Amino acid sequence: MTSPDKSNNQKGTRKAPLSRELVLSTALALVDGKGLDALTMRRLGQELQRDPMSLYRYAANRAALLDGVTEVVMNELAILPEDLDWQVQLRKIAHDFRLLALQHPNVLPLLVTRPLSTPLGLRPLGTLRPLEHILALLIDAGFAPADALHVYRVYYGFLYGHILNELQEYIVDPDENEAILRLGLHRLPAKEFPHLRALGPALADYDGAAELDQGLTILLTGLAAQLAASDSPPVPQP
Template identity: 45%
Template sequence: MAGERPEARSGDPRTAGPARRAADRGRYGRLSRARVLASALELVDREGLSALSMRRLGAELGVEAMALYRYAEGKDALLDGLVEALYLELEERLAGQAEASSWRAELQRVARATYEVCLAHPQAVPLLTTRMLAVPLARRPLAVLRNHERVLTLLTGAGFDDAAVVGLFRAFNSWLIGYVSEELRPMVDNPDEEEPAFRLGLHRMPAHELPVLRGVAAALAERGGTEGLATGLDALLDRLAATG
């Protein structure tokens, strides 16, 4: 009949209400930021950073990728969330231990706990450098800033002036992340090879150009562990504290 409104049809864009939000109840129940970041870290631990995407993480959690944008605005925010997860794990480790009696011993405790977290999640460690280069100080995750505050408070409480505090803070972070990065660098060329020289791929390195490197390659392949970390940090602090 003339003037009669057409019957509304299911799915008709002219009659559809507000778009329904993507469901956020997955195979682990209702999502939370903590659950999303934990699953992202588990995925990276298993398959590396290249495997991480919103779509892949959504599949891991049993939800649409769009549901994740409530907890991370995009890939960069997700990567920053992984950094946050590492520092939250560091806080948990430190909270479960007794504080040291001196500022130097406490720095050693922080360094050792950081090393342990990094070895537990080696695939995520590059983010501790790349995201810190990409994200301004004030926009870093709060857990990262709390760690900065912890170290700066130790150094300030030890009686150093501002210039010395900044120098020691930078040196501490540089040594710690640098040491961990060296420990985690791949060294083995062929893990199935039993002969050490071939296992390390020394036959690929020209002997006449790289005699020293070839000579110490086996030693470089061995991890220094927490003992090497502590020894190097002590030497660094001795030098800087004397000049501070």
């Protein structure tokens, strides 16, 4: 006969039913905490307290797990189709994407490189929605479809590059007041790297959000000028 205490303990430790959402959210938590190399079916089974074989119902292999984790993160990116100002939208998406990357830095390599290993039409739908939305936004704003695709590529190329650069910013000694010493720039030969040493204060005061916004202003201003030029009537030739 089972004692009441033992019965209550069994009820209190009852496992949540498996689902794709639970498997992928646990996989994301594992990547966030331990890195991409820690994500295996065996380790994920341990985290879920399940036989790893039971997970193949929700992800056919590790590659499918990686795709699923990418989709979970991209689904967190807010898309606001009712806002038709393409410059405002692109600026907001960029800042939201940056925050996502900072929250999930271990997932960023997946967001940048994972799509390259999968044909476009076979990628998880969640990773394609930003592309479809931005294309629609730009085409509605007046860009030709082919130009809209080019803008998307330039935009995300800039965005990925900025975020990778920001995550690589490294302070050697955060308690040191002198910028050159904080960044370890004092180790560089002064005659060979005069500009880097001189820019020590600017490098030490790096503000990722402000840097992103400045880059977006340059990018969007150029795109707006391109769009305005394409809308202008042709100049008569003498």
